[in-house]
Amino acid sequence: MPAVSVAYRLDRRRKRLLNKEKVIRRLLFLSKKTLAVFGKKDCGETFYNRSVCKQMIYKKKKQMR
Numbered sequence: 001m002p003a004v005s006v007a008y009r010l011d012r013r014r015k016r017l018l019n020k021e022k023v024i025r026r027l028l029f030l031s032k033k034t035l036a037v038f039g040k041k042d043c044g045e046t047f048y049n050r051s052v053c054k055q056m057i058y059k060k061k062k063q064m065r
Helices: 002-030 034-044 047-064
Strands: none
Touching: none
């Protein structure tokens, strides 16, 4: 029984990360400025968008000066 729950939890975690990546991709597509709202920690969780996220945050900070 515990082995099943562990696998189930891992599967749910994977789905949650995939959903977060979809959200970030959608935000990236809609508006590059809104992506900065996520912050570095959230962006770092999805490997695919990590560098893009940091670039957007950096650009956002530059524009604010």
